[in-house]
Amino acid sequence: MNFKFAAPLIALASSTLLHAQQPDANTILEGARMAAVLTNLDEGLNGSLTRGRQKVPIALFLKGENIQFQFNEGGPWQLFHMRLAADQFDLFEIIDGKTVRFPPAKLVHPIAGTDLTYEDLALRFFYWPNPVLEGIESINGEPCYKLRLQKPAKQAGRYETVYVWVHTKYGAFMQIRGYDARGGLVKEFQVQNVMQVAKGVWTLRKMQVATHDPATGRRVSISNVTFDKPSRVSPRGVR
Numbered sequence: 001m002n003f004k005f006a007a008p009l010i011a012l013a014s015s016t017l018l019h020a021q022q023p024d025a026n027t028i029l030e031g032a033r034m035a036a037v038l039t040n041l042d043e044g045l046n047g048s049l050t051r052g053r054q055k056v057p058i059a060l061f062l063k064g065e066n067i068q069f070q071f072n073e074g075g076p077w078q079l080f081h082m083r084l085a086a087d088q089f090d091l092f093e094i095i096d097g098k099t100v101r102f103p104p105a106k107l108v109h110p111i112a113g114t115d116l117t118y119e120d121l122a123l124r125f126f127y128w129p130n131p132v133l134e135g136i137e138s139i140n141g142e143p144c145y146k147l148r149l150q151k152p153a154k155q156a157g158r159y160e161t162v163y164v165w166v167h168t169k170y171g172a173f174m175q176i177r178g179y180d181a182r183g184g185l186v187k188e189f190q191v192q193n194v195m196q197v198a199k200g201v202w203t204l205r206k207m208q209v210a211t212h213d214p215a216t217g218r219r220v221s222i223s224n225v226t227f228d229k230p231s232r233v234s235p236r237g238v239r
Contacts, residue, residue: 025131026131028147033126045228046058049071050223050224051114056071056112057072059071067081067083073112079093080094081093081099107156115211117158119159120209125151125159125178128150128152129152132149133145134148140174145165148162149162149163159180160179161178162177172191172194175188179214184214185214185217186211187211188219191207192205195227208224210223
């Protein structure tokens with residue numbers, strides 16, 4: 001199973017917009033999601049979600065603002081379709097060849113029993129309005145803009161506030177932390193390794209996703225998202 005490159009979760013792109021000193025928060029956030037909305041490459045990527053001894057094959061691909069995510073737990077491949085816009089996204093499941101709108105209540109459900117949820121997959125918080133730039137911090141020795149994102153009123157999801165650290169040079173997100181309404185840490189994303197798939201376009205090779213107990217801040221479980229080098233085989237499923 002392969003897929004046509006790019007999805008919000010994996011897309012990392014360098015952007016000349018971020019080369020200026022201290023751009024505003026909207027410009028930084030736009031650069032971080034730019035590849036997910038605009039990039040179309042012929043190459044595909046295969047990957048896996050792992051938690052402990054569990055390993056689940058996954059596939060993602062993008063055409064414009066239409067993204068498909070697929071995973072396999074040993075039976076038929078399960079297919080999901082996302083449509084992205086500047087201020088919203090829609091998520092659908094493909095069942096027996098039919099497109100069915102994904103219930104909002106299921107957005108927080110784990111994918112294949114891992115720490116990654118459907119809400120995480122779409123990085124929906126990247127589309128929340130009015131991001132705030134809180135300064136520059138070092139993440140793993142790399143300078144990053146720190147953004148604070150606040151969930152719009154009446155929107156479903158576990159996160160109330162999300163902090164995103166975006167590389168000051170490459171425009172790639174390097175770390176994400178999601179907090180609940182009481183300020184407890186719920187989830188942390190750490191990019192551990194990246195690879196270049198085209199000139200000026202990078203994607204992650206490995207990312208760690210950790211679930212925390214928001215009451216104590218203690219990490220309770222870890223999953224890894226890993227991708228291989230691109231291939232040119234088209235993905236299975238609807239386009």
